[in-house]
Amino acid sequence: MTHGYNGKILHVDLTSGSLTVEEPEEAFYRKYMGGSALAMYYLLKELPAGVEPLGSENVLVLALSVLTGAAISGQSRMTAAAKSPLTGGIGDSQGGGFFPAELKFAGFDAVVIKGRAQKPVYLWIHNGQYELRDASHLWGKITGEAEAAIREELGDNKIEVWQIGPAGEKGVRFAGIFSMSNRANGRTGMGAVMGSKNLKAIAVRGKQRPKVADKAGLNELARWGAANLEDSDIASLAKYGTADTTGSNQTSGTLPTYNYNSGVFDGWEAIDGTTMYETILKGAPEGKQDREGRDTCYACTVRCKRVVEINQGKYKVDPHYGGPEYETTSTFGNYCAIDDLAAISKANEICNQYGMDSISCGATISWAFEAFNEGKLTLEDTDGLDLSWGNADAMVQLTERIAKREGFGDLLAEGSERAAKQVGRGTEAYLITFKGQEAPAHMPRVKRSLAVIYTTNPFGADHQSSEHDPAIEGDFEFYSDRLAVLGFHEAQEARSLSNEKIRFAMASQHMYSTMDSLNLCQFVYGPAWQLYGPEQMVKLVQVVTGWEDVSFEELQKVGERRLNMMRAFNAREGIDRRADVIPEKLFTPLKGGVSDGWKLDKTEVEAAIDKYFEYCGWDVATGIPTKEKLEELDLGWVDLRPG
Amino acid sequence: MEIHLHLYSILRDKLPEEAKGKADLELEDEATLADLLQRLEISRRVVVSINGDHVSDRSHRLQEGDEVKLFSSISGG
Numbered sequence: 001m002t003h004g005y006n007g008k009i010l011h012v013d014l015t016s017g018s019l020t021v022e023e024p025e026e027a028f029y030r031k032y033m034g035g036s037a038l039a040m041y042y043l044l045k046e047l048p049a050g051v052e053p054l055g056s057e058n059v060l061v062l063a064l065s066v067l068t069g070a071a072i073s074g075q076s077r078m079t080a081a082a083k084s085p086l087t088g089g090i091g092d093s094q095g096g097g098f099f100p101a102e103l104k105f106a107g108f109d110a111v112v113i114k115g116r117a118q119k120p121v122y123l124w125i126h127n128g129q130y131e132l133r134d135a136s137h138l139w140g141k142i143t144g145e146a147e148a149a150i151r152e153e154l155g156d157n158k159i160e161v162w163q164i165g166p167a168g169e170k171g172v173r174f175a176g177i178f179s180m181s182n183r184a185n186g187r188t189g190m191g192a193v194m195g196s197k198n199l200k201a202i203a204v205r206g207k208q209r210p211k212v213a214d215k216a217g218l219n220e221l222a223r224w225g226a227a228n229l230e231d232s233d234i235a236s237l238a239k240y241g242t243a244d245t246t247g248s249n250q251t252s253g254t255l256p257t258y259n260y261n262s263g264v265f266d267g268w269e270a271i272d273g274t275t276m277y278e279t280i281l282k283g284a285p286e287g288k289q290d291r292e293g294r295d296t297c298y299a300c301t302v303r304c305k306r307v308v309e310i311n312q313g314k315y316k317v318d319p320h321y322g323g324p325e326y327e328t329t330s331t332f333g334n335y336c337a338i339d340d341l342a343a344i345s346k347a348n349e350i351c352n353q354y355g356m357d358s359i360s361c362g363a364t365i366s367w368a369f370e371a372f373n374e375g376k377l378t379l380e381d382t383d384g385l386d387l388s389w390g391n392a393d394a395m396v397q398l399t400e401r402i403a404k405r406e407g408f409g410d411l412l413a414e415g416s417e418r419a420a421k422q423v424g425r426g427t428e429a430y431l432i433t434f435k436g437q438e439a440p441a442h443m444p445r446v447k448r449s450l451a452v453i454y455t456t457n458p459f460g461a462d463h464q465s466s467e468h469d470p471a472i473e474g475d476f477e478f479y480s481d482r483l484a485v486l487g488f489h490e491a492q493e494a495r496s497l498s499n500e501k502i503r504f505a506m507a508s509q510h511m512y513s514t515m516d517s518l519n520l521c522q523f524v525y526g527p528a529w530q531l532y533g534p535e536q537m538v539k540l541v542q543v544v545t546g547w548e549d550v551s552f553e554e555l556q557k558v559g560e561r562r563l564n565m566m567r568a569f570n571a572r573e574g575i576d577r578r579a580d581v582i583p584e585k586l587f588t589p590l591k592g593g594v595s596d597g598w599k600l601d602k603t604e605v606e607a608a609i610d611k612y613f614e615y616c617g618w619d620v621a622t623g624i625p626t627k628e629k630l631e632e633l634d635l636g637w638v639d640l641r642p643g
Numbered sequence: 644m645e646i647h648l649h650l651y652s653i654l655r656d657k658l659p660e661e662a663k664g665k666a667d668l669e670l671e672d673e674a675t676l677a678d679l680l681q682r683l684e685i686s687r688r689v690v691v692s693i694n695g696d697h698v699s700d701r702s703h704r705l706q707e708g709d710e711v712k713l714f715s716s717i718s719g720g
Contacts, residue, residue: 244651244716251691274652274664
């Protein structure tokens with residue numbers, strides 16, 4: 001008898017309309033656990049090399065893990081993976097909410113989607129049953145409207161809907177896939193892939209909760225989390241959201257401003273988590289924001305999600321679309337030197353309504369701002385929008401045009417790298433893209449291990465792929481017990497790229513990769529400041545699955561396996577170390593404040609990457625996993641030659 | 644000596660609500676950052692700004708008129 005998971009994968013062929021169920025063995029689940037690793041298995045098996053990301057041959061995988069749906073904080077998350085239309089390599093994104101648990105209770109662990117429907121459809125999965133339904137009447141609707149229409153048509157307002165918005169339908173290269181109209185599988189353009197398949201949505205409903213192996217053990221872990229939340233290092237995050245980090249990032253000089261040209265922003269306090277909590281969270285005027293202005297995911301007691309409501313002024317915001325996280329207040333805020341929180345919230349609302357990754361959208365806009373301020377784009381180029389630094393109104397208008405692919409927005413919908421290539425005029429110098437994906441608001445010139453991670457990560461720049469430097473630098477004493485489990489016993493110097501720092505980057509990357517395969521929330525579980533540490537993560541797997549001999553080492557291997565599968569996927573596409581390139585801007589000094597003058601050194605970073613590849617067991621010249629490494633990870637079946 | 648304190652987000656709970664995280668504090672003349680944190684009963688990890696500088700060393704001596712900002716946020720990941 002299996003525990004925690006259904007043992008069922010739904011295969012959907014949109015071209016033929018056929019739906020079949022596969023029932024893999026327990027050993028399969030033990031090897032891959034779910035999420036990103038399980039998705040990589042299907043992509044390597046079913047996706048030939050060289051396909052067009054927006055063509056019918058691409059395969060989109062939606063995957064849960066063996067843990068999804070267990071009654072504990074931080075497990076209701078899911079992976080969307082396919083070949084990325086933004087990077088041309090592997091695409092991968094995580095998202096949360098209530099949909100993941102509901103899909104588990106609807107009877108399936110993953111959905112593998114091939115082909116393309118002749119006209120728009122949506123997939124309806126409920127209590128083990130499944131069917132494709134016409135979605136022609138839903139195509140073109142923004143997320144909130146489509147969600148309501150589906151619930152009404154199927155007669156149940158508790159149905160969870162995961163969908164693309166009009167941006168995904170129109171192939172905006174950084175379109176995402178959204179549940180609850182505000183929880184995003186945001187990055188790498190998975191929404192554009194879903195749109196290219198004419199698949200509008202997946203709707204789920206179910207009551208078939210898989211049994212866990214040790215209910216008492218799970219309850220004990222859950223109770224521990226709830227009891228320790230207030231004293232934990234995520235207590236502030238819970239109440240004030242991720243924008244709580246704005247002030248501390250300003251302090252340490254890693255608050256990206258002027259499109260990553262500076263690490264400090266004078267207007268930071270107007271757009272931080274404390275200001276958001278006090279002014280625009282739903283219920284704030286009556287002092288009820290703690291109740292009404294915060295939301296959560298299935299079974300999670302942390303309640304870190306923002307709910308913003310603005311009823312007056314120029315930028316009205318509907319609370320149905322949630323509220324901005326730190327990345328969003330950054331890319332629409334400090335990246336563009338904008339300190340108008342209402343305008344930022346409006347841009348967030350547009351992203352959630354139309355279905356776009358706020359990081360790539362905001363950072364593409366900030367590229368345009370820099371090009372304009374440097375005189376390389378004119379009012380004629382920008383539909384007459386004045387992109388002077390700080391112009392909030394122009395930013396909001398541009399966000400909407402990108403979502404609708406209108407005017408100048410149509411060019412920006414291609415992402416900043418393709419836009420810069422088309423515009424030329426030296427605007428490529430302003431890019432902050434890694435493999436074509438825009439950098440998030442944690443800066444490699446300050447947190448040096450991110451220079452290695454952003455550059456070598458198979459799906460481009462990503463800030464949720466490793467533990468950041470402070471944990472092993474100045475904060476080490478607080479987290480030494482947990483870091484010892486990963487094999488680290490000594491604090492490292494600030495801004496160093498020592499061998500130990502690189503080894504830490506890799507080991508923490510494996511743990512984060514494991515968490516993406518277990519579909520665990522990286523605020524709730526992790527190697528340092530998170531609510532639960534590495535040993536508790538192991539315990540969670542044991543009590544849910546009944547695999548009592550699972551160890552931390554085994555779980556690290558799952559993460560390493562997933563990472564190697566991704567490097568192998570890219571290698572088949574001809575994407576290797578030659579694509580592990582740092583944008584030139586990062587070799588120029590930051591301007592102003594704490595981080596004034598800080599820059600990366602090319603020789604130092606290349607040497608760090610050499611060392612990283614050596615630790616990973618990859619060929620140093622190409623960055624491709626060796627045959628020996630693949631065998632070690634039971635990936636001998638992976639074929640590195642183009643399909 | 645007197646320092647000007649500004650506490651953000653969850654650290655505001657250390658002061659009365661109406662203070663909105665701001666307070667002028669009287670400290671011993673040779674007081675250090677560690678002394679201040681102990682006085683405020685803050686044992687969790689914090690990020691400290693003193694007159695706009697990022698200060699990590701808890702033995703740092705505070706001065707008359709220092710603007711001290713304390714944040715307790717996650718470091719990212």
